[in-house]
Amino acid sequence: MENINLSLAQVHDLAVRVLTTNGMDADHAAAIARVITAGQRDECHSHGIYRLIVCVKSLREGKLNGHARPVTQDVSAAVVRVNADFGYSQLAFEMGLPLLVEKARQIGIAALAINDCFHFSALWPEVEAIASTGLAALAMTPSHSWVAPAGGTKPVFGTNPIAFAWPREGLEPFVFDFATSAIARGDIELHRRTDQAIPLGWAVDNFGRPTTDPVAALQGAMLTFGGHKGSALAAMVELIAGPLIGDLTSLESQKFDAGVGATPCHGELILAFNPAILGGARASTGAKHAESMFDAIVGQGARLPSQRRFDARVRSATRGVEVPAQLYNDIMALVKD
């Protein structure tokens, strides 16, 4: 299939144009355009311009508020809350970020709780934004109940990603961002669309039997990664990015969706850690020990988690990004005059 080359500025402008002409306020559209451009730039294709299709669908179906006005609350010395007002999470995150960073700088650790947000993006743009200020970051969010607990066969958990970033002086941060499910739901959908079998271990069918059939998997339940340990982590994500911040579990989010199949709506928890305060007089020694550990990983030929993304980022900065012509046309067709 033919590709089209776009500069990062063109990707950003395309996203803004698609979203604003479909009735989204300019500040929301700009915040979403930034993460979509970052996804495309890092060759995370499922988090690039492809997501605009889902955004526009959610806007047109009226499930999502394109005019949402997030409200920031300075809860305590350590906690910021942003109520996203049932808009997408990006603008809420950007509004809460400065206060989160200020609090963590002052007292060593702080939490940003985002409530009532629709969540469609990867978490790495958020933990990277925090790491760029010299802080470490941990972020989690539930989704819709698609994943069975270890020892069970019925969906309870979401795909429940965990993302972490550690700042490195003069280098890209150490970053990971992964689902606690065995695989992303989109990977099963991709197998369904191309009529391919899925590996055992990804899912069970509606009767709880291991399955290689993607259709049966989507009707049954996905499995967690790493057996009972992954299942325990998935439960933790539910609890601390849901009930802890007074928000929904994936089960409750699924109910809230009421069969529409929109982007999951729930909460998100983001923690920021300041090594200067938590490490105190030994902070700079700590940073050196971290670098020795990275050297020991890379030095034996293993890879740091986000290396592929960072390599793509360097390429995209000079060469722009390649987008399938069909996808580009589909997205241009979403622009309203």
Added chain:
Amino acid sequence: MENINLSLAQVHDLAVRVLTTNGMDADHAAAIARVITAGQRDECHSHGIYRLIVCVKSLREGKLNGHARPVTQDVSAAVVRVNADFGYSQLAFEMGLPLLVEKARQIGIAALAINDCFHFSALWPEVEAIASTGLAALAMTPSHSWVAPAGGTKPVFGTNPIAFAWPREGLEPFVFDFATSAIARGDIELHRRTDQAIPLGWAVDNFGRPTTDPVAALQGAMLTFGGHKGSALAAMVELIAGPLIGDLTSLESQKFDAGVGATPCHGELILAFNPAILGGARASTGAKHAESMFDAIVGQGARLPSQRRFDARVRSATRGVEVPAQLYNDIMALVKD
């Protein structure tokens, strides 16, 4: 083999007697006796009185300071630091706990950083202690560099446990505590002692080849659970329970040990979360959503992570604990007159 029945009080007194007659101060001995009694009570045999053998060995070899005086520092509104003064971590934890709880109650989230501690116990007694005050808790600690990163074959990470607890009104908390290695190091040692093969996936040999030989595994490198995701988590534990708090990674801890084979010496990070502040006006709804999720797990016949321990706890409260006579005799032989 014959067993001896002991009451929980007898287990506690035995532990105190073994430790104090071997030169440990009474407050340290009591703090350690509490977690050893809890381990025996919950039928976590490797964390029960068996550990006294390791404690006494470490004391007699002079690696560990039985007279250590931990120093508590009120770092900020959100951070408590306890320097364990190269003693075991238990007394340091008990000393830091009240301030950690007070801070989390006041501002929603707080961190306890323990530095310069020898660490031999499970983390669940600590997160359970926090959950008993109505707070959620997350704890992590590195160990010695025994575990290879995903894509590598040389040891970098420790077994790096993660423990989490969520308080439940009138019920035992939701608790998990697991190593990010595929298996506990003790399990490989057990296979070696009984001359049994280990399953593939636990470890590689000194040449980086998958091995079923426990001797080759102990000379090579253990593997993480859950592939690259478990490896990423292991790295996170290193970073936030090590360099973040100005303390050692597992690689540095291994160097510090200098071949003695003592208990790992490094730091520990414990976070406490207050649902009343983080959940705000919606805290009680959040607690209900959490219970609905537990119901959905248990209701389909799956198990919550610590159910076996809690069942054992109920049994032990009335029946006491069963200890192999040989182990009991070995431990009694450690008592000095």
